[in-house]
Amino acid sequence: MLIIDKLKLADRFTETEKEIATYLISLGNEMKGVTTRGVAEKTYSSPATVVRLCKKLDYKGFDDFKAEYMKELEYINRQYGDVNANFPFEKTDPMMNVMNKIAKLHMDTIEDTVELIHHDRLSAAKQLLINSDNIYIYSSGTALNQAESFKEKMMKIGRKVIISTNLNYQLYEASCMEKNNLAIIISYSGETENALKIADICSANENKILGITSIGENSLSKLCDAVLLISTKSSLFDNIADYSIHVSVNLLLDILYSLVFQNKFDQYYEHKEKYTKLLESQRTSTNSLLMKQ
Numbered sequence: 507m508l509i510i511d512k513l514k515l516a517d518r519f520t521e522t523e524k525e526i527a528t529y530l531i532s533l534g535n536e537m538k539g540v541t542t543r544g545v546a547e548k549t550y551s552s553p554a555t556v557v558r559l560c561k562k563l564d565y566k567g568f569d570d571f572k573a574e575y576m577k578e579l580e581y582i583n584r585q586y587g588d589v590n591a592n593f594p595f596e597k598t599d600p601m602m603n604v605m606n607k608i609a610k611l612h613m614d615t616i617e618d619t620v621e622l623i624h625h626d627r628l629s630a631a632k633q634l635l636i637n638s639d640n641i642y643i644y645s646s647g648t649a650l651n652q653a654e655s656f657k658e659k660m661m662k663i664g665r666k667v668i669i670s671t672n673l674n675y676q677l678y679e680a681s682c683m684e685k686n687n688l689a690i691i692i693s694y695s696g697e698t699e700n701a702l703k704i705a706d707i708c709s710a711n712e713n714k715i716l717g718i719t720s721i722g723e724n725s726l727s728k729l730c731d732a733v734l735l736i737s738t739k740s741s742l743f744d745n746i747a748d749y750s751i752h753v754s755v756n757l758l759l760d761i762l763y764s765l766v767f768q769n770k771f772d773q774y775y776e777h778k779e780k781y782t783k784l785l786e787s788q789r790t791s792t793n794s795l796l797m798k799q
Contacts (some may be wrong), residue, residue, distance in 0.1 A: 591739035638688035696724025
């Protein structure tokens with residue numbers, strides 16, 4: 507859940523805290539120069555009450571809250587290009603305009619995803635992958651297509667990835683995971699019931715969890731050992747297709763595969779070359795570009 511959404515959920519706030527929350531929402535980007543005392547003066551409260559509200563929102567204090575809220579507002583206000591992720595083209599657009607807009611949306615999504623990747627988070631995710639024996643990927647819907655592509659790449663370098671499309675089987679597989687196996691859970695909302703059940707099972711069994719989800723604190727991210735963020739520009743339902751979600755997830759999985767490969771570059775390249783030549787000998791072409799050594 508986004509911080510701005512938490513501020514709007516006033517059911518657990520006192521009347522004074524509601525006033526403070528309303529004021530913080532109204533500030534928007536002007537919050538940059540605001541202090542605890544300044545908020546207290548504007549809301550006829552006290553600095554202690556402002557801090558208490560921040561703690562209710564799971565922050566150590568006002569400065570901690572302010573830093574995270576500013577990051578969130580920056581992301582929400584940041585737009586890449588002029589292509590709407592939910593409705594990237596109009597019903598009257600010429601064919602080539604549709605093509606160009608979808609291409610632009612892909613490029614914008616890649617840029618947005620890269621902006622969301624922080625060094626320490628990526629490093630933590632990399633360590634989880636390279637230190638695991640086997641990798642289980644849990645998701646639903648079309649995100650499993652991206653997961654299958656990741657599985658194929660990993661399989662060709664000798665790394666085992668297990669994916670089940672049966673949601674009930676996923677629960678049993680999570681229960682049977684051995685120690686030192688990693689669970690990758692992909693959920694855009696971070697609130698999918700099955701994903702949370704799997705995360706609870708893995709956590710109880712002390713299996714590490716890498717979450718791939720949207721920005722904003724959600725139930726899944728709280729249960730993960732590391733989190734990578736999906737470009738969060740798409741509506742869950744009100745869209746033509748999940749264009750940006752698919753591009754973003756695919757990019758993240760490609761990055762993870764590449765980091766695993768790089769960790770044992772020569773070994774994995776030798777393994778891949780040996781087995782692709784042996785098992786895919788039927789793949790040939792008269793196009794010299796495809797057969798370059």
